[in-house]
Structures are given as structure tokens and as C-alpha cells.
Amino acid sequence: MDLDTVRTFVAAAGAGQFQEAAAELAVTQQAVSKRIAALERDLGVRLFTRTPRGAELTIDGQAFLPHARELLRAAERAVASVRAGSRPLRVDVITSRSAQSGLMRDFHRAHPEIELDVVMLFDIEKALAAIRSGAIDVSFRAVAAPGRPLPEDVESVRVLDEALQLLTGPAHALAGARSVTVAQLAGHRIWMPGIVPGTEWAAYYDDLVAEFGLTIEATGPNFGSDALLDTVADTPALATFMGEQTRLVWPAGHGLRRIPVTGPTPVYPHSLLWHRDNPHPALATLRDHLAAVAAGHGAPGTWAPDWAIAR
Amino acid sequence: MDLDTVRTFVAAAGAGQFQEAAAELAVTQQAVSKRIAALERDLGVRLFTRTPRGAELTIDGQAFLPHARELLRAAERAVASVRAGSRPLRVDVITSRSAQSGLMRDFHRAHPEIELDVVMLFDIEKALAAIRSGAIDVSFRAVAAPGRPLPEDVESVRVLDEALQLLTGPAHALAGARSVTVAQLAGHRIWMPGIVPGTEWAAYYDDLVAEFGLTIEATGPNFGSDALLDTVADTPALATFMGEQTRLVWPAGHGLRRIPVTGPTPVYPHSLLWHRDNPHPALATLRDHLAAVAAGHGAPGTWAPDWAIAR
DNA sequence: ACCCAGCCACAACCAGCGGTTGTACGCATA
DNA sequence: TATGCGTACAACCGCTGGTTGTGGCTGGGT
Numbered sequence: 001m002d003l004d005t006v007r008t009f010v011a012a013a014g015a016g017q018f019q020e021a022a023a024e025l026a027v028t029q030q031a032v033s034k035r036i037a038a039l040e041r042d043l044g045v046r047l048f049t050r051t052p053r054g055a056e057l058t059i060d061g062q063a064f065l066p067h068a069r070e071l072l073r074a075a076e077r078a079v080a081s082v083r084a085g086s087r088p089l090r091v092d093v094i095t096s097r098s099a100q101s102g103l104m105r106d107f108h109r110a111h112p113e114i115e116l117d118v119v120m121l122f123d124i125e126k127a128l129a130a131i132r133s134g135a136i137d138v139s140f141r142a143v144a145a146p147g148r149p150l151p152e153d154v155e156s157v158r159v160l161d162e163a164l165q166l167l168t169g170p171a172h173a174l175a176g177a178r179s180v181t182v183a184q185l186a187g188h189r190i191w192m193p194g195i196v197p198g199t200e201w202a203a204y205y206d207d208l209v210a211e212f213g214l215t216i217e218a219t220g221p222n223f224g225s226d227a228l229l230d231t232v233a234d235t236p237a238l239a240t241f242m243g244e245q246t247r248l249v250w251p252a253g254h255g256l257r258r259i260p261v262t263g264p265t266p267v268y269p270h271s272l273l274w275h276r277d278n279p280h281p282a283l284a285t286l287r288d289h290l291a292a293v294a295a296g297h298g299a300p301g302t303w304a305p306d307w308a309i310a311r
Numbered sequence: 312m313d314l315d316t317v318r319t320f321v322a323a324a325g326a327g328q329f330q331e332a333a334a335e336l337a338v339t340q341q342a343v344s345k346r347i348a349a350l351e352r353d354l355g356v357r358l359f360t361r362t363p364r365g366a367e368l369t370i371d372g373q374a375f376l377p378h379a380r381e382l383l384r385a386a387e388r389a390v391a392s393v394r395a396g397s398r399p400l401r402v403d404v405i406t407s408r409s410a411q412s413g414l415m416r417d418f419h420r421a422h423p424e425i426e427l428d429v430v431m432l433f434d435i436e437k438a439l440a441a442i443r444s445g446a447i448d449v450s451f452r453a454v455a456a457p458g459r460p461l462p463e464d465v466e467s468v469r470v471l472d473e474a475l476q477l478l479t480g481p482a483h484a485l486a487g488a489r490s491v492t493v494a495q496l497a498g499h500r501i502w503m504p505g506i507v508p509g510t511e512w513a514a515y516y517d518d519l520v521a522e523f524g525l526t527i528e529a530t531g532p533n534f535g536s537d538a539l540l541d542t543v544a545d546t547p548a549l550a551t552f553m554g555e556q557t558r559l560v561w562p563a564g565h566g567l568r569r570i571p572v573t574g575p576t577p578v579y580p581h582s583l584l585w586h587r588d589n590p591h592p593a594l595a596t597l598r599d600h601l602a603a604v605a606a607g608h609g610a611p612g613t614w615a616p617d618w619a620i621a622r
Numbered sequence: 623a624c625c626c627a628g629c630c631a632c633a634a635c636c637a638g639c640g641g642t643t644g645t646a647c648g649c650a651t652a
Numbered sequence: 653t654a655t656g657c658g659t660a661c662a663a664c665c666g667c668t669g670g671t672t673g674t675g676g677c678t679g680g681g682t
Contacts (some may be wrong), residue, residue, distance in 0.1 A: 003312050010341060019629060031670060033630060038669085045393045050630060052678040059446045060393045063401055063428040067389035074385040075312060078378035082371045090374055117374040135370045299349045330658060342641060344660065349640090361659060363649040 001042060003075050008035045009047065013065050017054035057108040073231050081117055088115030092127050092139035094201065095120065097225065098141035099162045099245035100270060107289050114282045123199035128154060131273060137280050139273045142308055153276045159290045161267035161297045161304065162258065164246045166190075167229075170255035171236035181263035182212045182303075190216045191238050192254045193228060201268075205241075208266055209307040216241075230257060243268060264301050269308035312353060314386050317379045319346045324376050328365035368369075371405065371443045392428055398428030401594040403450035405437050405512065408429065408536070410473045410556035410583060411451035418600050425593045428550035434510035439465060442586050450592055452510050453619055464587045470601045472608045472615065473554045474571065477501075478540075481566035482547035492574035493523045493614075501527045502549050504539060516552075517576055518616040527552075540567060553580060575612050580619035 013043050018032040036055075040047050047061035057065065062284035081088055092305040094117070108116060119136060119197070121127045127139040131154055143156050150156060168175050174184070195202050195218040202218075209216050225248070233254040242248075242258070272290055274283055276281070298304070322332040335450040335617040336343070347366075351358050358372035368376065369564070379570055392399055404411040407429070419427060430447060432438045438450040442465055454467050461467060477496070479486050485495070506513050513529075520527050536559070542550050544565040553559075581603055609615070 001314050001390070003314065006389075017629070028671065030629075030672085033632095036668070037631085043390065043393050044395070053629065059401070059430055059432070059441055062430040063392050063399075064389060066428070067392045071382070071385045071389050074378070074382045076384050078317075079312070079354065080374060081374050081378045082354050084355070088368070088374075117377070119373040130370055165561070191631090226319070271604055286633080328658070339642065340659075341643085341661090345640070348660085364658065366659080 001039075003072065005039050006071055008032055009039055009061075010065065010068050010072065012036060012048070013057055013061065013068075016056060027149070028185060046219075060070060080115070088117045089138070089280055089286065090117045090119060090136045092119050092121045092130065092136050092141075094140065097247050098140075099160060099243050099268075102245050103140070103160065103270075103290065103293070104245070106293065107286060110289055112280075114285060121239060122196075124148075124285055127273065131275050131278075134275070134278070137274065137283055138286065140270050141203055141273055142269050142273045143273060150273075154273055155276050156271045156273045157287070157291070157294075158269055158271045158297045158308070159294045160270040161299065161302060162270060163302070164241045164266045164268060165244050166239050166259040166261055167232060167242045168239040168257050168259065169233040170257065170290045172239055172257070173236070174239070174259060175257050176276075177259055179260040179262050182214075182261060182266065183237075183263065185261070186213050187215070189238055190214060191228075191232070191240050192216055192218055193223075194218075195226075199300075203307075204305060205267065207307075208303075211303070229254065232256070241266075262301065264303040266304045267297075267299075267304050269297065269304045271308075312350075313546070315381065316350050317382055319343055320350055321374075321376065321383065323347060323359070323366060324372065324379075327367060352595050355383050363444070365456075375452060382590070388426070388579050391426070399428045400449070400597065401428045401430060401447045403430050403432045403441065403447050403452075405451065408558050409451075410471060410554050410579075411557050413558070414451070414471065414581075414601065414604070415508065417604065421600055422593075422596060425596060432448055434460075434507075434512075440582065442584060442589075445586070448585060448589055448591050449597065451581050452584055452617075453515055453566070453569075453580050454582045454584060461584075465584055466587055467582045467584045469580055469582045469603070469608045469619070470605045471581040472610065472613060473556055473581060474613070475519065475552045475577045476555050477550050477570040477572055478543060478553045479550040479570065480544040481545060481568065483550055483568070485549070485570060486568050486572055490571040490573050493525070493572060493577065494574065497524050497526075499526070499550060500548055501525060502539075502543070503527055503529055505529075514618075515616060519614075521608045522614070540565065543567070550578075572588065573612065574608055574616040578608075578610075578613045578615050580615045584621075 008021065008025060011024050012018055012032060015021045015024065018036070019029045022029040022032040033091070036048060043060075045060040046058050047064060048055040049058055055184070080086075091104060093104070095101075101118070104116065104118065108114070121130060121139070123143045124139075124143065125148075127136070127141055128151065130136040131139060132151065140159075143150055166174065166180055174180055175190070192205065195205060195216075197218075205216055205218075207212060228240065230250065233256055234239050244258075244260075248256075272287070274287070319332065319336060322335050323329055323343060326332045326335065329347070330340045333340040333343040347359060354371075354375070356371040358375060359366040391397075397614055403523050406412075412429070415427065415429065419425070431455060432441060432447070432450070435450075435452045435454065438447070438452055438458075439462065441447040442450060443462065451470075454461055477491055485491050485499070503516065506516060508529075511590065516527055516529075519525060528563070531541065540552065543551050544567055555569075557569075559567075583598070585598070595614075
């Protein structure tokens, strides 16, 4: 099916006749007639009843019309998503399940008229390059990675400290605990196969390990969170870390436990990054929104790496 | 833009390489390469970075991908809307602003998973023919028109009695009234240019006029409800009837008044019609829903034509 | 009553889009 | 260094989808 054909259908339905639609589309009446005939052949139904002074929609045509319009709108949005200038606000997040996505969902609920596109870049280096080139508008990242200060044309604000929780199966030694201290975790196997070396969040976990003497295994291929949850649920000696706001969908009955960590609580420092000169009109709205909902950071009893910028 | 091209893009993005996508689509790798190149040329952006062992999405490609998927879903829905068997429930209403649309909005809220298509047929005769032929599944109509009993293979249930209200401009003689009686309306000019002779709702107003000695003018072309409201707002001697649930969007400041009518209150008897043997799975759900929300009909102090079937 | 205006469908023709095969190139890996 | 894998470019060609030309139908004006 061709979008030009759909456009022709909508034009003909609106005009009530092929001739006028043809003029509108700058083609001949015969071309419109052939396009409509082809569409009717493809769909297997008659869309118009031809009359001596025009063409009016059949019932099938009436039912098809709103879907055709929606199809054209979807095409318009798709094209707009890559149009330079006046494209949707383009946001980089770490994963689709992170707290960052939750923030963006909230923002979307508050401002449904603002078009958003979400992308997932490799790490903060890529994100910074994309921000400076204008390929993306904002990024949610922990900044800055050790020894790599932010370039001066990129601004940032810390928007959320997300507490890490321990995730265990029902047979884990700590499964019954209301909460655990970081010190208690030393000696336990913590498995995080999703960690990709070289990223800023890998650096975060490196610091966490170094600070509290934990054991985090990043070995083995990452088959996705489903496989991770399956394994953790079935392996008594295995646990993993997970942001408190991470949305999980796992099969019921696995008996997974989310256990708060204290003494101190490791928090992941989400910051919003953007280019100083980015003119996108939705950027200010997003910054205002996040400023309004942002919880305080550096709260007592929490831990984050030294290099996490606190502004 | 061609949907086959979009499908190719989605397949290539999913596969991570053109070769595999080509196999999936049963075309050659060269064809995929050309399609993607054409799409990139159309959009004016690069969607993939070609690597020696595949092709991965650029940032633009990542942003475009969900829109492309949505485009394909929209196309799927469009085709499904006219597919014989297992198509969306097809509902006939009088106008998009009527109380019937409100009922369908409620139903959609209660059952968002049920696909609906709304069409607007000329009158109950067309609706009955469409119901019997299977072209539509259900119809909201006042039944039956005088002297025309429902065929025995069509069933109906009265789902809503909608009170009529008087709509006037701020300078109308009755503009200040909290309510008016039908008797008070005799002698006033009531203008309803939307009435189409031969329809069952024209018959309704004919009966209303005959019963209470009213004057309803249906003269003049119908330029739509906006023009009607404009004229009524500006003409002190003119009023019109409107269903109490009719949703209006009129420019603010017109000072339009909606005045309840009593003694008795004319009500428009909306019934649901369907074919006895219609197997559509959503039909029973709709009937159950309407049965649950249906207000009683034939309430004391209301008036409807004799021929309105009371079941 | 008849003719013409207006609109759609069919036929013939042709350009170019979009497919195929064949080939070259680049980069990983053994 | 050779080989495998994946992409891009070139040449070729069939068929889709446009155009012009024409005929048929119907309702309204003369």
C-alpha cells in the first residue's frame, strides 16, 4: 500500500469527486481513478459508489476514512521526527525501564502536546558528542565520569537520586530481611551481566565495589532482564542491584524480593544534560518540569561517587 | 513514501544488517540497500551507519524507528477496518455530536481493547439494509418510523431517552427563563436547518410539531452547526432544539442559553439495532454495556412519538 | 424531448521506479 | 595473508503508474 494512494483516497473523499481531487493533487482524473481502483482491489472492497456527478463513500469507505487520515498523520509525525529544525525534543536515556523513563512519562502526562523522541546512546561520551552536535537535545546521565569534566558548553542539573535495591529470589539468605546494610552485602555474590565496561554507569559500580568491598560479577552474556530475573529467582546464592524505580514485568510466582539497602543507601545520581545554546522551545519546559519534581540530592545516609556533579 | 520501504527499514533495524532483513522480506540484499538509500534520500538524513559486519541505527534512525513501527500499525488497522470477518465493530450514528457518540465514548473507555468504527448513514431505511446485509453491525436510531415495523431479523432495545432543550441567544424573549413548557413555545420561531425530509428524525419533529402546535422551520441550507449557532446567537426571535447531551463547541462570548423544556419534556428515543444472527464478539459486550448504563425510558412527564418502540 | 455539461471508466502508450544479477570494496578473523 | 561476510555500485529489464484520447452515463437547462 502506498501513502500517495491513501492521500488520494482522503482527497477524493473530502472533495466528493475524483476530478477535484485530481486538481488538488496535480494529477489527471484518470490517475485518481486508477489509484482508487487499485486501492479497492488491494483491500478487496468498494470504497466509492460512482455517480454521474461525483463519487461518494460506501460504508466501507466511511469506515476506512478515519484510519486513512490517521495513517497520514502517522506518516507526518514520522517525517517530522527527523526533520532538522522543529523536530520533537530528542531525549537520551540509559534504558527504557529506568527511572529516567518514568520522569519522561510524568513529563509527557504534564505536557501531552510536546512531542518526544527517546533514544538510547552507548555512554556519556557519545551523549556529549550528540548534544554538542545537536543530534540530541538532552540526556539523562550520571556526570561526570572520573577525570572527565563536562565541556563548558554543556550544562547539567542533578534531577534525581535513585536508591539502589537488592533483588533476590525467595531462597536467598537475605530474602527475609526488611532491609540490609551495604556492609552485610560483602561476601554475597551480586550478578549484573548488563554492565558494559567503559560506560559511566560501569564506573559507578566500580566505585561502589571499591568503596564497600562488594563483589559484583558482570560475567556472562546479557540475555536481557527477563533471563536475569529468571536466574536470580532460581539461584539462592545470587542477587542483583536494581534502581528502586525500575519497572519490572516478570512472570508472577517467581517470588522475587526487593530489599532496601541502608547504611548508607547507594543512590544513582541522574543528571539532565543539555547544550548551553540549544534553542529547542520544549527544552525550557522540560527543565522547569524537572526542577519542580526534582527531589533533593546528597541526602544524609546516601552514597554516590565523588565525581557526581552536585549542581 | 512507501510502506514497503518503511517495513524494510524496520526489518533492517531489527536484524541489525541488510542481508538478514532481505532474507526475511524475500528480496535481495541489493534491493534492501536501495530501499534504505531511497528512504534516507527522501528524509534527508542518514538512518544507518554501515559497518563491515552489518548496519546499525544512527541517532536519527533510533528516533525514526518507533514512528515507523507506529506507521505500520496504523496501516494494519486501516486494512483491518475493511477486512471481511474479524473487523472492528461497525456502529452507525446520526451525527458525531449526538448523545450516541457519548454512549460510544463511554463504551470505549470501558473497553478500550475493542476496536470501533463509526459511520453515519442517511436514515433508518439505509441502516436497516446495512444491518441486514452485514455492512454494519449496530445502529443507533429511533425506531420504528411510522408505518414501518422492524423486520423480524432485526432486534432492538431502547437505550436512551434524551431530553430536548431550547437553545437561544441572549436577546431572545425566553433567554432568561429557568425552564419553558412546550405550550410556551407555540408561536415562537424554531429553526432547524439540519432536518432532512424522509429521515426518521424528521418524522420525530413532524410528530412533535403536530402534537403541540409548534412552528419549526427547516428552510435554508444547512451550513453546519457553527453557522446555526452564530445565527441563533445573533437573532433575538430565533431559537432551536438541541439534545441535552449534544456537545457543542462554540466561540465563547456568544451568550447562548440552553433552556430545559417541560410539561412534557420531549425526549428523543435512541434505540440500538442489530441483526439477530450477527456473530461479532463485541456485539454482546456492547449490548451488556448499554443495558447497564441505560436509563429508564418512558419516564413520567416526557413525550415521545407513539411509534417509538418501547422495548 | 432533446442536447449538452459534467464526471467517471477503459484503452493505448510510454517513462521511470524498483527489482534482479554481477562485481568491487572494506574489514574483521584465523 | 587469505577468507568470509556484508555493503555499495553498475547494468539490465519488466511492470507499475503516469499521460492522452475516447466513450458512456445521467441530470438539468433550453
